[in-house]
Amino acid sequence: QVQLQESGPGLVRPSQTLSLSCTVSGDPITDKHYYWSWIRQRPDKGLEWIANFYYSGNSHYNPSLKSRVTISGDTSKNQFTLKLSSVTAADTAVYFCARAIFSGTTMVVAGMWFDPWGQGALVTVST
Amino acid sequence: EIVLTQSPGTLSLSPGDRATLSCRASQSVSGNYLAWYQQKPGQAPRLLISEASNRATGIPDRFSGSGSGRDFTLTISRLEPEDFAMFYCQQYGSSPQITFGQGTRLDIK
Numbered sequence: 001q002v003q004l005q006e007s008g009p010g011l012v013r014p015s016q017t018l019s020l021s022c023t024v025s026g027d028p029i030t031d032k033h034y035y036w037s038w039i040r041q042r043p044d045k046g047l048e049w050i051a052n053f054y055y056s057g058n059s060h061y062n063p064s065l066k067s068r069v070t071i072s073g074d075t076s077k078n079q080f081t082l083k084l085s086s087v088t089a090a091d092t093a094v095y096f097c098a099r100a101i102f103s104g105t106t107m108v109v110a111g112m113w114f115d116p117w118g119q120g121a122l123v124t125v126s127t
Numbered sequence: 128e129i130v131l132t133q134s135p136g137t138l139s140l141s142p143g144d145r146a147t148l149s150c151r152a153s154q155s156v157s158g159n160y161l162a163w164y165q166q167k168p169g170q171a172p173r174l175l176i177s178e179a180s181n182r183a184t185g186i187p188d189r190f191s192g193s194g195s196g197r198d199f200t201l202t203i204s205r206l207e208p209e210d211f212a213m214f215y216c217q218q219y220g221s222s223p224q225i226t227f228g229q230g231t232r233l234d235i236k
Contacts, residue, residue: 049225060223111160112219117171
């Protein structure tokens, strides 16, 4: 059974870089059948996709966040990491990691959905 | 970017009722790659339906999805007490651009 667990600081100062890791158990992040993703949920708001990571290096980013986001993986730890730079209060959210199931090919993805999800990590941006 | 609009915003029903939740896309969803999730307070979303109508592993058959193009529906045939939650639809578009609807809250009447 695949499980994902987010970890990282719960408080980040404005203008700093938010960094979160997702540790995966039960499935290697090198599994060719999956991407690995970050999704966030701001207070009392819906869900916002942030980025996808594929072990061979093919990553996808939400255009609205792309200039500030880096996603990477560490196969030795079976983890993938999100970095979001220049944060403001608007980045305060619960951050989820998830396994992304896709159709098509790794280079030409036709469809994608998320299962399972980690429990989520609340990150507050504040002084 | 494809915008997903869910309706109604809140649905108040009783256990045993049938629930019908709608998700309308601003343009056609390619390949009908539309998914539905359930989220309970303090929990992560759970995948219910992928590719518009495929139930995820372990999801009871009272949950069903339908639709194509721009209009999609999640139906819960007979509500159980544990079904009351928030529901989100999600689509995958080229580039890629992945978007979620704003959600429908299913409340106990």
